[in-house]
Amino acid sequence: MNLAPRKGFSLKFQRNTSFFRSSRLKRIGALSSMTAVFLALVTPGIAHAETLDQRQEDSQGVVYSITQTSPAAQTFTSAITGTLNRVDLYLSRLSSAHDMTMEIRSVTADGAPADVLSTYTVPIGSVPAFPGGWVPVALNQAVTAGTQYAIVLHGGDSNPAQWHGAKNNPYLGGGSWRYSTPPAWSGDFAQDLGFKTYATGTGAQTDPSVYFYANTSGAVFPTVTFTAAIYNAGPEVATKSVLYIQLPDTSSVSQVKLNNPESCTYNGATYILCNVGDVAAEGRATLSFQAKITSPGQHTVTAAVYSPTLDANPVNNRSSDTCVADITTAFVSC
Ligand SMILES: [Ca+2]
Ligand SMILES: [Ca+2]
Numbered sequence: 001m002n003l004a005p006r007k008g009f010s011l012k013f014q015r016n017t018s019f020f021r022s023s024r025l026k027r028i029g030a031l032s033s034m035t036a037v038f039l040a041l042v043t044p045g046i047a048h049a050e051t052l053d054q055r056q057e058d059s060q061g062v063v064y065s066i067t068q069t070s071p072a073a074q075t076f077t078s079a080i081t082g083t084l085n086r087v088d089l090y091l092s093r094l095s096s097a098h099d100m101t102m103e104i105r106s107v108t109a110d111g112a113p114a115d116v117l118s119t120y121t122v123p124i125g126s127v128p129a130f131p132g133g134w135v136p137v138a139l140n141q142a143v144t145a146g147t148q149y150a151i152v153l154h155g156g157d158s159n160p161a162q163w164h165g166a167k168n169n170p171y172l173g174g175g176s177w178r179y180s181t182p183p184a185w186s187g188d189f190a191q192d193l194g195f196k197t198y199a200t201g202t203g204a205q206t207d208p209s210v211y212f213y214a215n216t217s218g219a220v221f222p223t224v225t226f227t228a229a230i231y232n233a234g235p236e237v238a239t240k241s242v243l244y245i246q247l248p249d250t251s252s253v254s255q256v257k258l259n260n261p262e263s264c265t266y267n268g269a270t271y272i273l274c275n276v277g278d279v280a281a282e283g284r285a286t287l288s289f290q291a292k293i294t295s296p297g298q299h300t301v302t303a304a305v306y307s308p309t310l311d312a313n314p315v316n317n318r319s320s321d322t323c324v325a326d327i328t329t330a331f332v333s334c
Contacts, residue, residue, distance in 0.1 A: 050086060050198040053079050053310065054173055058166035059090040059132070059194040064178060065162055066100070067155040072163050073105075073113045073185070074193040075150045075174030077308035078143040082201015087139060087151055089122075090164045090194025092132025098156025099124050104141045105150040112185040113150035113177055117141055122153070127161055134196075145203050146240065146308050148174060151195060165193035169271070172244050172306035190271070204309040207233035208241055208279060209316035212303035214323055214334035222332050224323060225259075227288040228274075228303040234281025238307035241276040243287055246302045253299055255292040263287065279307070293325045293332045 054076040064072040078084070084104065100122040105113045118141045126135050143149065155161055165176060167190065175189035211229045216222035228245065232238040247253045247270050256272070258264045264274035264287060276285050293299060302320040311317065323334035 051080065051200065051203075051310070053197045053199045053203070054171070055196045055314070056165065056171035056192045056194055057090075057196070058170045058192075059164035061166035061168070062176075062191050062193075063162045063164050064176065064193060065160040066153055067096075067158050067160050069155075069158070071152055071154040071179045072193065073150045073152040073177040073179075074163075074165070074195050075107055075111055075113070075148050075177065076171070076195065076197060077146065077148045077173035078197070078199065079145055079308050079310045080143060080199040080201040080203040081145040082143065082199055082203075084139060084141040084143045084197060084199045086136055086198040088134045088136045088196040088198075089151070089153065090132060091127045091135045092130040092162045092164065093124060093127040094130065094161060095159040096124055096127075096155055096157055096161045097159065100127070100156050100161060101154040102137055102139075103150075103152040103154075104139065105152050107148045107150050110187070111148060111175065111189075112187060113152050116152075117149070124156060124161075130162070132162065132164055134194075143199060143201070150174075150177065163193045165191060167191055168246050168302075169244055169304070172242050172304060173308050204236040204239065205234075205312060206236055206238040206281075206307055206309040207312040207316070208238040208305050208307050209233065209313070210243065210303050210305040210319050212245075212301070212319035212321055214301065214321040216323075216332055216334055220330045221292070223290050224293060224332065224334055225288055225290050226301055226321070227286060228305075228319075230276060230279060230285040230287070230305050232279040232281060232283055232307075233312075236281055236309065238279040238309055241279050241285070241305060241307040243274040243276050244304045244306070245272040245274075245289075246304075247271060247291075248299045248301070252293065252295045252297075253291045253301065254294045257290045259288045259290065264289070276305070293323050293329055296325050296327045296329055299323050299325070
C-alpha cells in the first residue's frame with residue numbers, strides 16, 4: 001500500500017516552510033552572522049545536522065540477496081524538509097568482491113522505486129561479513145517532509161551481498177521491494193529492511209503513541225472487542241497517522257468486524273490497516289474492532305501507530321494485548 005501523502009498535506013507543509021524561511025531570511029539580513037547562527041540554533045522546528053529521522057532497526061527476520069542484476073529497495077517517508085545527509089543500511093557480505101551502488105529514487109503512485117534522484121558508491125570493504133552490521137553511506141539529497149522515497153541497493157557483481165530486515169511490518173512509512181525477472185519491482189509492505197536516515201532541515205515534532213486492549217462480552221464463546229487508543233503528546237500535529245494491527249492468524253482470531261470501516265481495511269487474514277489522519281497536539285483517536293477467538297491457547301494482538309513526523313519517542317508506538325482461550329474456546333479471558 002502506498003502511504004504517500006495527499007497533495008493537500010504536501011502543499012500546506014511547503015507553504016508553511018516557505019513562510020518560515022522568508023521571515024527568517026529577513027531577520028538574518030539585519031543581524032551579524034554569529035547572531036544569525038545562534039538564532040537558527042534556538043529557533044523551534046530547526047533540526048540539526050544528522051538528526052535521526054526514519055528508522056527500522058530489526059534485522060532478525062528476513063534476508064534479501066542482492067547482486068548486480070537483482071537489486072532491492074526499501075521505501076521511507078521523510079519527516080524533514082531539507083537535506084538527507086546519511087543513510088545506514090544493515091548489510092552482510094558473502095562472496096561479493098566489488099563495490100555496491102546505492103540510489104535515492106522517487107516512487108510511483110503504487111510506491112515502487114521510480115526515477116533516480118542521486119547515486120552513491122558503497123565500498124564493499126565497508127560491508128561486514130555475515131552476520132553483518134550497520135553500513136553508513138554519506139549522501140546529499142534534497143527531501144520534502146511527508147514525501148516517500150526509495151533507497152535502492154545494487155550489487156557490484158554476480159556474487160551476493162545481503163540486506164537484512166524483519167517481518168510483521170515494523171516500519172509503517174514504506175516497505176521493501178525486489179527487482180525480479182521479468183524486469184519489474186514487486187513490493188512487500190509487511191517486510192521492512194534495516195535502515196536509518198539522518199537529515200538536516202525542518203520537521204514537525206510529535207509523539208504519537210498507542211494503548212491497545214481487549215475486552216470480552218458474553219459468558220460463553222464471547223465476542224472480543226479490541227480497542228486502540230491513540231494519543232499525540234505533541235507539541236505539533238501528527239499528520240497522516242496510520243494504525244496497523246497485527247493478528248495472529250485466521251484460525252486463532254476470526255469473524256473480524258470493523259467498528260470504523262470508513263478508516264480501516266482488513267486484509268482477510270493477518271492485519272488491519274487504518275488511516276487515522278491528523279492527530280492534533282494532545283489530541284486522541286480511538287479505533288476498534290470485534291472478533292472471535294477460535295482456537296485454544298494464548299493469542300497476542302499488536303497495534304502500532306506511525307506518523308511521518310519527528311517522533312520524540314518511537315518506543316510508545318506499539319502496544320499488545322493477549323487473550324487466553326480454554327480447550328473448547330468457550331471461555332476466553334483477555
Ligand atoms: Ca512496512
Ligand atoms: Ca511516539
